Amino acid sequence: MLVKMNSIVLLNLKETFGHYVFHKQRSHFMPLSLLAMIRLIPQNYHIKIIDQQFHQHWEPDLVHELKKNPLCVGITCPSQLYLPQVIHISQFIKKYSTTKIVVGGTATSFVDPKYFLDYGVDFVVKGEGELTFYELIKSFEGKIPLSKIKGICYKTGSKIKINPQRPFINLEKLPLFDYSLLDLKAYHNAISFETSRGCNMKCSFCHNLIRPGWRGLSSDKTVKWIEEISEKYEASELKIVDDNFTSDIYRFKRILKGVIQKKVAIPWWSQVGDDLIKNCDKEMISLLEKSKCKRISYGLQTGSPRLRTNVDRYIPLKDVFKFNRKLKKTNIKIKYTPIMCLPGETEQDLKLTLKTIFKLKKENPNAEIWFLGLFLPLPGTKAYSEIVQRGYQPHSTVKDFSRRYKTYLPIFSKVSNIPEKRLKFIYLLSHFFWPTEEIKLKDFPMLLLKTYKPIAMYRLKKQFFDKNMLECYFLEKGIDLLLKKEKSKLNDLFTK
Ligand code: B12
Numbered sequence: 361m362l363v364k365m366n367s368i369v370l371l372n373l374k375e376t377f378g379h380y381v382f383h384k385q386r387s388h389f390m391p392l393s394l395l396a397m398i399r400l401i402p403q404n405y406h407i408k409i410i411d412q413q414f415h416q417h418w419e420p421d422l423v424h425e426l427k428k429n430p431l432c433v434g435i436t437c438p439s440q441l442y443l444p445q446v447i448h449i450s451q452f453i454k455k456y457s458t459t460k461i462v463v464g465g466t467a468t469s470f471v472d473p474k475y476f477l478d479y480g481v482d483f484v485v486k487g488e489g490e491l492t493f494y495e496l497i498k499s500f501e502g503k504i505p506l507s508k509i510k511g512i513c514y515k516t517g518s519k520i521k522i523n524p525q526r527p528f529i530n531l532e533k534l535p536l537f538d539y540s541l542l543d544l545k546a547y548h549n550a551i552s553f554e555t556s557r558g559c560n561m562k563c564s565f566c567h568n569l570i571r572p573g574w575r576g577l578s579s580d581k582t583v584k585w586i587e588e589i590s591e592k593y594e595a596s597e598l599k600i601v602d603d604n605f606t607s608d609i610y611r612f613k614r615i616l617k618g619v620i621q622k623k624v625a626i627p628w629w630s631q632v633g634d635d636l637i638k639n640c641d642k643e644m645i646s647l648l649e650k651s652k653c654k655r656i657s658y659g660l661q662t663g664s665p666r667l668r669t670n671v672d673r674y675i676p677l678k679d680v681f682k683f684n685r686k687l688k689k690t691n692i693k694i695k696y697t698p699i700m701c702l703p704g705e706t707e708q709d710l711k712l713t714l715k716t717i718f719k720l721k722k723e724n725p726n727a728e729i730w731f732l733g734l735f736l737p738l739p740g741t742k743a744y745s746e747i748v749q750r751g752y753q754p755h756s757t758v759k760d761f762s763r764r765y766k767t768y769l770p771i772f773s774k775v776s777n778i779p780e781k782r783l784k785f786i787y788l789l790s791h792f793f794w795p796t797e798e799i800k801l802k803d804f805p806m807l808l809l810k811t812y813k814p815i816a817m818y819r820l821k822k823q824f825f826d827k828n829m830l831e832c833y834f835l836e837k838g839i840d841l842l843l844k845k846e847k848s849k850l851n852d853l854f855t856k
């Protein structure tokens with residue numbers, strides 16, 4: 361057996377939830393979380409990234425890597441919806457190897473570590489991973505005691521040890537991501553990139569509420585890195601994954617001006633915030649266009665003024681409409697991300713959201729909606745306290761956890777006054793907002809789904825959700841069919 365003590369295996373999981381059926385038609389996101397958290401690991405370590413998105417048969421690849429006796433396997437878990445997959449894969453790894461399993465990602469700040477540590481994971485990393493992972497590796501080599509590493513949870517005997525929180529890292533001091541660890545062609549050379557962390561807004565349900573504060577790279581460094589990416593990696597597109605690229609609007613403008621002046625603009629996409637809406641004058645539109653902005657994504661959240669105030673979004677909808685009309689005159693697509701099942705949402709609120717969506721689309725053909733996102737209850741946020749007051753009970757076993765997430769139960773229960781069956785139907789229908797012209801009709805269920813689109817749109821526009829029993833059943837089955845392979849493995853876990 362080949363023994364290479366300094367190798368590390370990293371896993372990126374495939375998205376297997378709801379709208380994934382349409383997502384898989386697009387170019388996949390590269391696992392930037394993994395590229396980010398290994399940035400401080402010295403070059404002499406051999407790092408292998410397995411991205412499940414492209415590995416239909418990831419099991420043999422993983423077993424092959426495990427035979428090389430790596431120092432550890434790192435898995436990224438971006439939301440709690442991935443928990444069953446993390447458990448499934450950890451148990452798979454344990455069958456073949458005694459290597460340590462480390463899990464990090466946004467979800468670890470919200471999921472009780474016992475859900476990971478009781479099911480095969482050895483270390484849970486909370487918060488930013490760069491320094492923590494570096495120190496963990498040193499600890500696996502016997503150079504640092506575990507008790508000294510901030511931001512980790514692990515078991516000593518049957519007890520779970522939670523070390524103190526790690527303070528925020530200085531982003532400016534980190535090196536650029538090493539994209540050469542990935543086969544860029546697999547991602548169509550669409551490079552994911554990060555210029556900041558956090559957000560200057562405070563939506564009541566957001567993950568940023570538990571560690572508030574926005575931090576960004578300086579505009580000079582951002583431009584320098586974009587220049588490097590453009591030269592080194594032949595990027596076709598830059599996916600800027602910041603929670604809110606425009607939190608500091610002056611920095612944002614400096615970055616756009618910088619890439620234009622240096623002639624290094626790459627078609628880009630990012631999530632933007634209210635500051636862009638408030639500052640979208642002629643100069644800004646020109647900067648967006650000249651810097652090759654392709655698409656921006658904006659957290660609409662809800663179209664109900666009452667509910668917007670309730671979730672702490674105070675910019676008036678009329679300003680959003682005005683901004684939307686300004687973009688009509690450009691080639692920039694704007695993707696709105698509405699959410700359903702926010703705490704206290706009534707049928708009237710949801711109808712207002714649908715009305716807003718159709719109005720935005722009517723006033724600007726460049727406006728896109730992909731689907732209605734579902735409110736995710738995140739412990740520690742204001743919205744979470746609100747649903748607990750309404751009678752929501754957190755899950756207590758992994759089976760309960762998986763079952764609820766699989767059937768959307770935590771989201772549909774106790775949050776709104778709309779009957780669950782109707783909510784589910786509206787949620788399924790909303791998947792048809794997805795711009796289906798981009799869908800390649802490779803398989804039969806996809807063709808059926810596309811054929812159903814006009815009916816879905818009619819129902820959503822007219823807000824006609826009655827007499828839906830059969831449709832709801834077939835929609836769910838259609839989506840399940842497309843997800844069959846991924847889900848069949850996970851179903852074992854749900855029934856255990
Ligand atoms: C790209 C993206 C996606 C992509 C791909 C996910 C992926 N694998 O990256 C897609 C489109 C699939 C996606 C889907 C969803 N997403 Co998303 N997504 C993002 C986004 C925009 C960027 C992720 C990223 O690359 N971040 C940059 C990296 C550097 O940050 P990071 O992931 O936090 O990584 C750091 C640490 O967490 C840690 N770390 C991460 N992984 C690991 C692993 C190890 C081993 C270690 C040691 C450390 C570590 O170290 C890193 C460096 O410090 C984030 C927003 C954001 N800015 O993070 C939302 C975000 C993660 N998504 C979110 C949500 C809600 C979703 C959806 C549920 C949306 C929906 N309603 O359907 C779905 C989930 C579907 C599912 N099956 O679970 C939320 C998560 C909130 C939460 N706690 O649950 C976020 C934070 C957006 C937000 N503001 O609300 N998403």
Ligand code: SF4
Nearest residue numbers: 559561562563566603
């Ligand atoms: S705009 Fe998005 S990232 Fe910012 S606080 Fe709201 S949900 Fe969070």
